[in-house]
Amino acid sequence: MYPNLAGNLGACCSGAIISAVVTLVKPDNEFDWSATKRINPQAREMDRKQATLPDSASGSGSVEKEKREGVTVDVLASAKDDITVDVPAEEYAELQKSLKIATWASLTLIFIVLFLIPIPMFLSHYVFSLKIFRGWIIICVMWLFVAAGITSILPLWESRAAIKDIFLGMIRNIFGGEARKGAISSM
Numbered sequence: 001m002y003p004n005l006a007g008n009l010g011a012c013c014s015g016a017i018i019s020a021v022v023t024l025v026k027p028d029n030e031f032d033w034s035a036t037k038r039i040n041p042q043a044r045e046m047d048r049k050q051a052t053l054p055d056s057a058s059g060s061g062s063v064e065k066e067k068r069e070g071v072t073v074d075v076l077a078s079a080k081d082d083i084t085v086d087v088p089a090e091e092y093a094e095l096q097k098s099l100k101i102a103t104w105a106s107l108t109l110i111f112i113v114l115f116l117i118p119i120p121m122f123l124s125h126y127v128f129s130l131k132i133f134r135g136w137i138i139i140c141v142m143w144l145f146v147a148a149g150i151t152s153i154l155p156l157w158e159s160r161a162a163i164k165d166i167f168l169g170m171i172r173n174i175f176g177g178e179a180r181k182g183a184i185s186s187m
Contacts (some may be wrong), residue, residue, distance in 0.1 A: 002122075003117055004117075004118045005114070008113055008114050008118070009114070012110065012114070039092065039095065081119075166176075
């Protein structure tokens with residue numbers, strides 16, 4: 001009775017459910033978060049503050065203190081690394097702007113797909129005629145091709161120069177390598 005709602009809820013919620021289950025079954029506790037902290041100035045500032053904490057806050061025990069000192073040194077080293085690989089303010093502002101646009105676009109699409117389209121159709125108890133059903137299917141198939149083009153073909157088109165360079169490099173290594181071996185052996 002609710003196939004559209006069930007399909008959309010399944011699509012929207014399955015990623016979160018799968019992520020939670022996989023994380024609980026096989027957690028990856030060895031991930032290095034320094035790469036993501038490089039684009040987050042609050043995280044860099046928190047690392048710097050943590051690195052400057054006095055040793056008295058660490059508790060008692062020499063082994064624990066040594067571990068604390070090791071962490072402090074690592075944090076200081078990562079803070080210094082972050083300074084050299086700092087994200088410029090313009091890029092950070094652009095990332096924030098992109099985040100806002102992506103958030104609003106996602107929320108708008110979720111509202112349209114989950115509420116704006118299915119609820120009026122459900123509440124009106126409208127049954128599609130063959131003509132309207134055929135039109136609906138054509139729109140869905142067109143949407144499928146547009147989505148496939150944007151997610152599959154467009155990235156290939158945008159990276160065509162890099163793909164060409166890689167392919168030509170492979171050809172040069174395959175065929176040019178033999179010519180170089182012959183030229184070296186004839187010397």
